[in-house]
Amino acid sequence: MYWCPRCRGVLLSPASIDAPAERRNYRWVARRPDQRVRHAVPPAPQDKPAATPRYHATPRWGLQDPPPQQQPAPRRPLDRFVGWLGTLLVWTAAMFGVAAVAELLRYGVLLRNRTRLIHPAVLFFSDALVFVAGVLALVLALLTAVAAVGWLIETRRVAYAHAGRLDPRRARWLIAGCVVPVVNLLLPGVFLTELVADRPDPRALRAVRVWWAAWVFGGLLTVAALYWRTADSLQAKADGVMFTAFADLVAAGVTVLTLWVIRTVEGRDLRGRDRIARRWLNAVDPMVPVIEPVHPSGRDHRRAEEQGARESGSDNGAIEHPATGADAVDHAHEEVMAK
Template identity: 50%
Template sequence: MSAPIPGKVIQVCARCGTRWQVQQSPAQWCPRCRGVLSAPMAAASAPAQQRRAYRWVARRPDAGRPSAPAATTIPRNRRYGSTPQWGLVDPPPPPPKMDDADLAGLGRHVVNIFTLTAILFFLAAVAEVGRYAILLRNRTRLIDPLLLAASDTAVLATSILALMVTTLAVFAAAGWLIGARRRAFERDGRRDPRPVEQIVMGCIIPGANLIFPGVFLTEITRDALPRTRRLVVVWWCAWAFGAVVALVALVWRFRTSLQAEADGVLLNAFADLVAVGVAIVTILVIRELDGQDVLGRRRAVKRWLVATGPATHVIAPVRPAVRPEPIGGAGSDDAQQEVMAK
C-alpha cells in the first residue's frame, strides 16, 4: 500500500501500525494482521504509531432503564424504584459474644480476690491441722461432741468458701489477663491477636488452664526484664504443682482405712498451704506486670543515660598541704633552741 495522500482520511492499525486510507466506509480490522483499526482521522495529524482509540463513558446504573411516563413522574421529588443497596443499610445485630466488660471490672479487684483466697485457704489449713490434733487426742481420751462438731463445721465451711472464692478468682484473673494483654500490645502499636473467648476458655477449662495461662503471660513478657520472666516461670511451676497436689488430695479421699483418713487430713492441710503459696505468687506476678512493688506501690522508673564524655571529678581530690620552711632555714631552729636553753 502506498503512502497516504495528505488531506485524506486514514485509519491506523493498533497492532502493526500500518496506515490504511478510508475508501468508502471505515473498516474495523486490519487486512494485514487482523488488528483493530483506529477511528478515522486526518492523515496529516496521525502519529507514527497509534494505539487503540477507545472512549470510556461513565453512566449511571439506571441509565439504561426506560424513563417513566410524564404523567407519573414527580417533578420535584425523586423516588427509587426499589430499595437501594448502597449505604443507609441497618446491618443485623451481631451474634452475641462474650462481653469482657464484666470481666474487666472483676479484673480490677483481682488482687483483693486472691488475697481473700489466700486467707481462706490458710484458715482451711488451720482447720485441718486442728482436726488432726483432735484425732491424736482421741487416741487416748474421748473428745467432746461439741468440739468435734465445731471442727467439722470449720473444715467444711472454710473448704466450701475457699473453693467458691477460687472460682471467682479464676474469672478475675482472666479479666485482668485480657486487660494486661491489651495494654501490652497497644504499647507496641498492635492489637491482641487472640480473641477474648480464647483467653477466657484457656483460663477456666480444667486441664487447659495448666498450659494456656502460662502461654498467654509468656507472649507479653518476651521483651520484659529477666526478673519478670523468671517470676512468670516460677508462677507457672507453682500453679502446675498446686494442681497436681490438689488432684492427689482428691484421689486420696477414696481410701477408707483409718490411717489413710488420718493421712488425708495432713494431705489436705498441705494442699491448702500450697494453694496459699500459689495465690501469693499470683499476686506478685500481677503487681510485677502492673508496674508495682510487693506492697502494691507504683514502682519508680529508672532512666539510664549513656555517658558520652570522659569522666571528670566533680570534687577536686584532697592533697596533703606543704609545710612551709622557716625563714632562717634548718639552722635557725637549732639557734633558737640554744637561746632558750641559755
C-alpha cells in the same frame, strides 16, 4: 345500562336515553377525587424581611469549638471483677490458710480420739470449721479466677495496643485456656510469657516462670488430694487430712505468688507500691576532684625563689631588702584570690 349489574342500583335518572340535553335532569361534572375532604388552604403569610442586626459594641461571642471528648472505653463483662482482683487474692490466700488450720485441728482431734472420747460440741465445731473454710476458699478461688482472667485479657489488649498491634488471641480462647481442666495448667503460663517476653526487664519473665512452676505443682497436688479421699483405711484417711492441710498451704502460697506476678507485670511491688528503677554503674575512671586546687602563678614562683635566695643569703651574712609597695599589694591581692 340503567341498573347496576352488582347491586341493582339505579345508574341513570329516569328519562329517555335519546332525550335532548334540555330535557335531562342530570349533567356530568368532573371533580377531583379528594374534593370532599379538601379545604381551601389560606396562603401562608409572608414574613417581613428582618432588619440587619446592629451592635453598639464589638460582640464578644463566637463559634463554639469545644475540645473533642474522649470516647468512654467499652465495658466488658469481667471488668467489674478486675478492680477487686487484689482484694480477692488476699482474702483467698487468707481463707486457704484458715482451711489448712482447720484441717490441722481436725488431725489433732483424731489424735486425741485414739485414747479418749471427744465431746460432741468439739467434733461439731471441727467439722463446721473444715466445711465452711473449705467452701469459702473454693468460692473465693472461683471469683479470683474470673477476675484474673479479666485482668489477663485487658492487660494483653493494652500491651499489644501500646505496641501498635492487636492481640492475636481472642478473648474466648484466653478464657477457654484458663478454665478448661488440664489445659489450664499450661496455657496460662504461655499467655503470661507472651505478655512479658518483649520487656527489657527480666524480672517479670522470671516471676512468670516461678509462678508457672508453682501453678503446675499446686494443680497436681490438688488432684492428688482429691484422689487420696477415696482411701478406705482409717490411717489413710488420717494421712489424707494432713495431706489436705499441706495442699491448702500450697494453694495459699500459689495465691500469694499470683498477686506477686500481677504486681510485677504492672511495675509494682507486692504491696502495690510503684517500683523505682535503680541503675548500677561501674566506677572504672579515676576520681576527679570537684574543686580545682589553687596553683601558684609565675610571679609567686619567682617570689618563692627570691625568698629562698634571701634566706640562703641571710645565712651567709647578706642584707635582706624589703619588698616594694607594688609588690606587697600584688602579693596581698593574690593571697585573697587564692583564699
